[in-house]
Amino acid sequence: MDSTEIWLSLAPELYVFVAPAHRAERSAVRADGASTLGHVVQSLGVPLTEVGALTVDGRQVPAAHIPTGGEEISVQSVARPQQLSGPPRFLLDIHLGTLARRLRLLGVDAAYENPDIGDAALAARSAGEQRVMLSRDRGLLRRREVWAGAYVYSHRPEEQLRDVLSRFAPPLAPWTRCTACNGMLRDATKASVHEQLRIGTQRTHDTFAQCSDCGQAYWQGAHHERLAAIVDEAVREFGTPSPTRAP
Template sequence: MEKPQIWLSFAPELHVFVAAGKRSGRSAVRTDGVSTLGHVVESLGVPLTEAGALLVDGRQVPPSHIPADGDEVSVLGVARPQPLAGPPRFLLDVHLGTLARRLRLLGVDAAYESVDIGDPALATRSAAEQRVLLSRDRGLLRRRELWAGAYVYSHRPPEQLRDVLSRFAPPLAPWTRCTACNGTLREAAKESLHERLEHGTERAYDAFAQCTECGQVYWRGAHHASLNAIVEESVREFGPHAARPAGGPSAP
């Protein structure tokens, strides 16, 4: 008995995941007659985290749908902004440290693993803490334990940041999180930081902020201008920001 044949087309933004022969228009795919549409889509290279609506003959179906012979299937990209239950919270894998720091700079809750703890542990943490796992590892994004996940399309941090902000539209509150540990910042009096500051820093600056979790101290140092440029560009494109503590996370 001949296996069912379906006709598949992918949204342009998903072409990065599929073989060249399946990037233009509709293409024929043989199925085994028992696998779900979600399994078929993933077997062709597209993580379900990146697939939006699945349409069969123009009708939306769940990933559990079993495709039948002759089905016309359209795989759309995710809607932007992508809705989530509550404000987005993220977990980034070991390769996305710069993106994690930039998200924290904007006040976005971004947990980050600075060492490779393995795919199962990352997926388990995503589920336990209800965090969106951000990664460029397609295999990791296929793990069933994930609470939610998203592929980071670019290698370049500025483009990565724009991608995440446009996809999830997290509320921005620049200068309110520690870029080192993701904790929250509070204003700190210079007198209380005497033992933590070098003499030159203490003499040159008056406004400081300190992390309530790890104790890291921040002030508007040499890198403030470049960090502020990131903040201003992001706020201009993706939304207003809250008032920042006087120090701002410029230089530890």
């Protein structure tokens, strides 16, 4: 047997990241005797944000382990719900605007950068504010500055939302955040937001909320039924929230 060859078993959930040759119960990978196991896994295309337990010959090891020839290595996917060292707060890249709005609709702290500020600035913000970086960009998730990250597997917003909620189990508080800027909502009078209202809205609505940060006004408008359906489905599947308003 080649002394530089190790045997790698990847969790099926990670197959999406690797070449077909490694989508097997066991595949051979070269080890140079200097690179860490984390580096080896990433070199195959798997972001470390998606990696859970690592075992070598049946014993758990850190990503800093240096593989040697003949080792049997198992790479698991992240256990759900994923434990964080801080509250579940998120940062989303330019391509996940719809997901950001849906998370905010549920009261989840979801920062979103538009226009794009670039990978380096996103990674720095993730670190500075201790936010989980959500992205479909593997290169961004591989940046060392990222405090924590998660690959968003689907292109479909409804599947993206379920993925994030099942992975991190953030507390839900629907209708408490501004979907435009992520600020917190407060009760508002009709008089205080009248400049944002059309004549018909002023006649037919009496209950309003307003963002404490950007001033955006909210009420139960034409899209409320569709938004309420998103909220109801998320609450049914991922837990009962505390009592909240429904602007």
